[in-house]
Amino acid sequence: YLREDLQEFLDGEVLLYQLDDLTRVNPVTLETVLRCLQARYMADRFYTNAGCTLVALNPFKPIPQLYSPELMREYHAAPQPQKLKPHVFTVGEQTYRNVKSLIEPVNQSIVVSGESGAGKTWTSRCLMKFYAVVAASPASWETHKIAERIEQRILNSNPVMEAFGNACTLRNNNSSRFGKFIQLQLNRAQQMTGAAVQTYLLEKTRVACQASSERNFHIFYQICKGASEDERLQWHLPEGAAFSWLPNPERSLEEDCFEVTREAMLHLGIDTPTQNNIFKVLAGLLHLGNIQFAASEDEAQPCQPMDDAKCSVRTASLLLGLPEDVLLETVQIRTIRAGRQQQVFRKPCPRAECDTRRDCLAKLIYARLFDWxxxxxxxxxxxxxxxxxxxxxxxxxxxxxxxxxNSLEQLCINYANEKLQQHFVAHYLRAQQEEYAVEGLEWSFVNYQDNQACLDLIEGSPISICSLINEECRLNRPSSAAQLQTRIETALAGSPCLGHNKLSREPSFIVVHYAGPVRYHTAGLVEKNKDPVPPELTRLLQQSQDPLLMGLFPTNPKEKTQEEPSGQSRNPVLTVVSKFKASLEQLLQVLHSTTPHYIRCIKPNSQGQAQTFVQEEVINTGPKLISHQNFVERYKLLRRLRPHTSSGPHSPYTAKGLPEWCPHSEEAMLEPLIQDILHTLPVLTQAAATPGDSAEAMPAPMHCGRTKVFITDSMLELLECGRAQVLEQCARCIQGGWRRHRHREQARQRRAAMLIQAAIRSWLTRKHIQRLHAAATVIKHAWQKWRIRMAYLAAKELDGVEEKHFSQAPCSLSTSPLQTRFLEAIIRLWPLGLVLANTAMGVSSFQRKLVVWACLHLPRGSPSSYSVQTAQQDQAGVTSIRALPQGSIKFHCRKSPLRYADICPEPSPYSVTGFNQILLERHRLIHM
Ligand SMILES: Nc1ncnc2c1ncn2[C@@H]1O[C@H](COP(=O)(O)OP(=O)(O)OP(=O)(O)O)[C@@H](O)[C@H]1O
Structure with a gap:
């Protein structure tokens, strides 16, 4: 049985990995979805459909054949690419065909989401390669060449952006530290003619501050490892030089490919001198990071760089094209403008502030460089x-x-995710509504997890977390972390998505996101939101003689930047949050104007990732769509719960649920079964209801479409409960039946065993008795022989006596006929007397004598004496009988020649016991 079970189980797994769409797992629950994904992952199937989403599992191994140009062409040429195995190319092709179809909205968007390391960048790269192949112009050689150039440029943007925007983190060796939206532009013939990139929230703090075990942006390592001797000299990067902003340089990654970056930059039109200029500035930043300040004892005096940092100041200023003393002074001294005349005050900064200003300078340069x-x-x-x-x-x-x-960065990222989630849900609902329409159902009952409350908390008007943080920045007043926490808690107390961890000692607030609650620390939140750049730093960079920095920090900027003092300005302050919000809204506007497609990347072999996947899996919170076939297969056993009395369509679900069935179709065959299942629902609902609940209080929404059944979570739970109940009943029934069967079997086996035992015992007994019979026969024959012999001897003896007797009185005693008969009787009976006299038991010697006497009927008182003697001395038995003169007889016995003839056979160790023993005993007794 176990083998069969195992086989069945394994067969089930085999089927599971064959499911290309997660909505086809039966039923769609988190557990089954995860099991299906796991089975597919183990079978090297990394893409799975999930309704309108493609789930991409990160294989963490190179699979070149999965992304070959041949496969791209296969998906592109397929009449129905969705019939092929799920792949990122299916999404790519579907999107491309949508553009071709010109059905509104023509523009398409593909949202690739997932946590760090899940494969988003990889997937985006794959899609870009796909479009570079399928959307290439096949026209003339000239246009083809142009198209190729564009496509190549688009592809070349990846290594450049990754070198400057990606870094090695704890979760991903090539983690993108910015968000991006790439717009692939197509002409009327659907050929790729160009592209545009929009980036979001570069993590610029990484330039000056890296978590332990993490690294700075790849480009810094690339120049340190890949520069030629000449370049090293130019950029002051001697081999093995240590930089405090270059942690873990010993780790070599495949991303540390300087040549690839240079090549790509060249293709993008960044010539070698410009490139060298960029790398020189980056080297300058590394030297800037080595400027360490010593604390000043006199507050009025600026902090001086440590001895070994002095040369770093010189090198940094050289590489950045800045006067050494001005660079140092700008970092050391803060200038304050105050009063009506805007008088300038100079205040030496404490050591920590010097460090902050130095870091700020580096971040400012790097962020501008990245944007450029x-x-x-x-x-x-x-x-x-x-x-x-x-x-x-x-x-x-x-x-x-x-x-x-978690701080402002996470707040922005999670805010963006909430926005995208809302967009996804809206799209998902639209898709479901369409499906309902196709199934001929009214859209009425769906109750989705709506994240609007959370979005209201973060960005709502007039008061939200964003507005409160921005207000703190605008008021430009000193505010403590605890004050901010209190403000948020009191102003937004009514929000269901705001929580507070009372056990936490650090000031914080909790936002309950759709993917789970997140605690944000309020310390430093306002400062980060301001992202203040001291204006003297910008002015310093405007003095740079370096061509690149001159371009990045022009002296007469066209637009007024946020770095300008804005204390008295009436314009709203451009905070990080407000800028991010604006760009997010712009992005969502673009997304709303397109047909969206979703690719959810999942990192399968890490514990944290499964949680993210679980929490973000919207399909689990919406109604489940189950095909009639699957529904019947899983729930037909519920019919056992149906009350036997119900015969008609009394279920409230049937009346409004089931549509008219078209006869002869497969669906029509399933109809009676579905009807039966629906009849069990009232029973299930009643069973689940607590005593106080009325029937109406337990709605269990379920709708049957033409081909699918739509059920909500609560209904699914109810059905599963009923299923478990039936299975339990069945299990009990099977167990009872099995026990009865086993009991009967055992009784039968016992009877059979007894029969066999009895047969064997009787056979053994028969054998034994046969042996005893044989032995008895031998004894009997021996005895008979002996008796005859004895009779003969006795006769012979008696003949002698008789002759002697008659010869003594021949004339006076003539033998009468009576005497003759008497003698015959004596001769005939005496051996019996002898036997009795020889028996071992029950007869005393006197009795024996009497018996023998009686047998022989010897004439008592006869004067003559009798003597019987055997001639052979070796014969057993009576050797002589003598009639003594007084009338008594003396027997002289010898032992029987049959040695144990008079001994009862002992029971053998092999002999049987019980009934047969009794038989044997009886037999023995009889025999004796
Ligand atoms: N389809 C794939 N085939 C092979 N390897 C992959 C695939 N997808 C991802 N990887 C591997 O996983 C690593 C991480 O992927 P990727 O950088 O795309 O993650 P990400 O989601 O963009 O992470 P982050 O948000 O940190 O940027 C890649 O460097 C690559 O080695």
């Missing part, structure tokens, strides 16, 4: 507005984040 690079890439790949008509957008954003210590 993006703009260069855009100008290189962007097509003229009139040369493209449609686009496909690829959005690769950070996944939901929850760390022990």
């Amino acid at each position: 690079l993006v703009s260069v890439i855009n100008s290189s790949i962007c097509a003229d507005t009139d040369s493209w008509t449609t686009f496909i957008g690829l959005l690769d954003v950070y996944g939901f984040e929850s760390f022990p210590d």
Whole structure:
């Protein structure tokens, strides 16, 4: 049985991995979905459909054949790519065909989401390669060449952006530290003519501050490892030099490919001198990081760099094209403008502030450099507005984040995820509504997990977390972390998504996101939101003689930047949150104007990732769509719960639920079964209801469409409960039956065993008795022989006596006939007397004598004496009988020649006991 069970189980697993769509697992629960994904992952099937979403599992191993140009062409040429195995190319092709179909909205977007390391960047890259192959122009050689150039440029933007925007983190060796939206622009013939990149929230703090075991942006390592001797000299990067902003340089990653970055930059139109300029500035930043200040004893005096840092100041200023003393002074001394005349006050900064200003300078340069690079890439790949008509957008954003210590960055990321979640749910509902319409159902009952309350808490008007943080920045007043916490808690107390961890000593607040609660620390939140850049730092950089920095920090900027003092300005302060919110809204506007497609990347072999997957899996919170076939297969056993009395369609579910069935179809065959299942629902609902509940208080929404059954979570739970109940009943029934069967079997076996035992015993007994018979026969024959012999001897003896007797009185005693008969009787009977006299038991010697006497009927008182003697001395038995003169007889016995003839056979150790023993005993007794 176990074998069969095991086989069945394994067969089940085999089927599970064959399921290409997670909505086909039966039933769609978190557990079954995870099991299906796991089975597919183990079978090297990394893509699975989940309704309108594609789930991509990170294989963590190179699979070149999965992304080959041949496979791309296969998906592109397939009449129905959705019939092929799920793949990122299916989404790519579907999107491409949607653009071709010109059905509104023509523009498409692909939202690639997932946590860090799940494969978002990889997936976006794959899609870009796919479009570079399928959307290439096959026209003339010239246009083909141009198209190739564009496609190549678009592809080349990846290594450049990854070198400057990606870093090795604890969770991913090539983690994108920014979000991006790439717009692939297509002309009327659906050929890729250009692209545009929009980036979000670069993690610029990484330039000056890296968590332990993490690294700075890849580009710093690339220049340190890949520079030539000459370049090393130019950039002051001697081999083995130590930089405090370059942790873990010994780790070599495949991303540390300087040549690839240079090559790609070249293709994007960044020539070698410009590249060298960029790398020189980056080397300058590394030297800037080595400037360590010593604390000043006199507050009025600026902190001086430590001895070994002095040369770093010199090198940094040289590389950044800045006067050494001005650089140092700007970092050491704060200038304050006050009063009506805007008088300038100079205040030496304490050591910590010097460090902050130094870091700020580096972040400012790097962020501008990154933005500039993006703009260069855009100008290189962007097509003229009139040369493209449609686009496909690829959005690769950070996944939901929850760390022990969450701050403004996480708030922004999770806010973006909430927005995208809302967008997804809206799209999902739309898709479901369409499906309901196809199934001929009214859209009435669905109660989705709505995250609007959470969004209201974060960005709502007039008061929200964002507005409160922004207000703190605008008021420009000193505010403590605890004050901010209290303000948020009191102002937003009514929000169901705001929580507070009373056990936490650090000031914080909790936001209950759709993916789970996250605690944000309020310390430093306002400062981070302000992202203040001291204006003297910008002015310093405007003095730079370096061509690149001169371009990045022009002296007469066209637009007023946030770095300008804004204390008296009436314009709203441009905080990090407000800028992010604006760009997010812009992005969502773009997304709303497109047909969205979703790819959810999952990191399968890490514990934390499963949770993210679980929490974000919207399909588990919406109604389940189960095909009639699957529904019947799983729940037909519920019919056992049906009350036997119910015969008609009394179920409230049937009346409004089931549509009219078309005869002869497969669906029609399933109808009676579904009807039967529906009849059990009132029973189930009643069983689940607590005594106080009325029937109406237990609605269990369930709708049957033409091909699918729509059930909510609560209904699914109810059905599963009923199923478990029936299975339990069945199990009990099977157990009872099995026990009865086993009992009967055992009784039968016992009877059979007894029969066999009895047969064997009787056979053994028969054998034994046969042996005894044989022995008895031998004894009998021996005895008979002996008796005859004795008779003969006795006769012979008596003949002698008689002759003697008659010869003594021949004339006076003539033998009468009576005498003759008497003698005959004596001769005939005496051996019996002898036997009795020889028996071992029960007869005393006197009795024996009497018996013998009686047998022989010897004439008492006869004067003559009798003597019987055997001639052979070796014969057993009576050797002589003598009649004594007094009339008594003396027997002289010898032992029987049959040695144990008079001994009862002992029971043998092999002999049987019990009934047969009794038989044997009886037999023995009889025999004796
Ligand atoms: N389809 C795939 N085939 C092979 N390897 C993959 C695939 N997808 C991801 N990987 C591997 O996983 C690593 C992480 O993937 P990726 O950088 O795309 O993650 P991410 O989701 O963009 O992470 P982050 O948010 O940190 O940027 C890649 O460097 C690659 O080695």
